[in-house]
Amino acid sequence: EAQVTQNPRYLITVTGKKLTVTCSQNMNHEYMSWYRQDPGLGLRQIYYSMNVEVTDKGDVPEGYKVSRKEKRNFPLILESPSPNQTSLYFCASSPLYRTEAFFGQGTRLTVV
Amino acid sequence: DQQVKQNSPSLSVQEGRISILNCDYTNSMFDYFLWYKKYPAEGPTFLISISSIKDKNEDGRFTVFLNKSAKHLSLHIVPSQPGDSAVYFCAAASDRGSTLGRLYFGRGTQLTVWP
Numbered sequence: 001e002a003q004v005t006q007n008p009r010y011l012i013t014v015t016g017k018k019l020t021v022t023c024s025q026n027m028n029h030e031y032m033s034w035y036r037q038d039p040g041l042g043l044r045q046i047y048y049s050m051n052v053e054v055t056d057k058g059d060v061p062e063g064y065k066v067s068r069k070e071k072r073n074f075p076l077i078l079e080s081p082s083p084n085q086t087s088l089y090f091c092a093s094s095p096l097y098r099t100e101a102f103f104g105q106g107t108r109l110t111v112v
Numbered sequence: 113d114q115q116v117k118q119n120s121p122s123l124s125v126q127e128g129r130i131s132i133l134n135c136d137y138t139n140s141m142f143d144y145f146l147w148y149k150k151y152p153a154e155g156p157t158f159l160i161s162i163s164s165i166k167d168k169n170e171d172g173r174f175t176v177f178l179n180k181s182a183k184h185l186s187l188h189i190v191p192s193q194p195g196d197s198a199v200y201f202c203a204a205a206s207d208r209g210s211t212l213g214r215l216y217f218g219r220g221t222q223l224t225v226w227p
Contacts, residue, residue, distance in 0.1 A: 048215070098146075105153075
């Protein structure tokens with residue numbers, strides 16, 4: 001089954017404690033991206049990757065890091081989380097950035 | 113500055129009638145437009161797309177219209193069904209310039225279809 005898998009689904013952490021949200025896709029897609037969804041703000045792109053070892057900033061990259069060492073995986077790293085990073089996060093993959101994207105189920109992160 | 117705008121946060125429609133969701137954009141370099149639907153506690157799912165060389169694309173009950181001169185697109189759902197109740201996001205992308213590779217989303221419109 002074609003899918004994008006994010007882990008964990010829910011996470012509560014404390015300010016400053018490094019964390020990683022994993023994302024994996026099984027469709028051999030070139031393009032992967034991360035979004036955060038906040039009330040009244042819709043979906044905002046954090047980082048994206050056009051291919052292995054190729055990543056770039058989206059709209060709201062501050063406080064986040066990503067890596068793309070393998071085609072299937074695109075982890076999101078928060079080196080020092082802060083409360084303003086409390087949000088719902090989605091990973092997505094697609095053959096190209098402008099084609100149909102498959103989204104993961106989301107990760108609800110709370111930073112206290 | 114938001115490049116894709118959905119100015120109606122919510123829309124309520126009776127079952128069987130037409131739902132029209134609107135989206136405006138500011139960047140004339142956008143070449144592709146997509147609509148996604150999102151249910152609570154799930155990730156968005158792709159609905160329909162259109163490229164800037166077309167002005168209409170149809171898929172079953174869903175039709176997207178693009179008016180490039182007005183920088184406006186709309187999603188028509190006919191007939192609307194209760195299962196269509198969800199948040200609908202408009203998104204745009206470009207093959208050119210500094211926006212290559214980026215995908216811009218609107219803030220979404222909550223559609224409620226009542227029996």
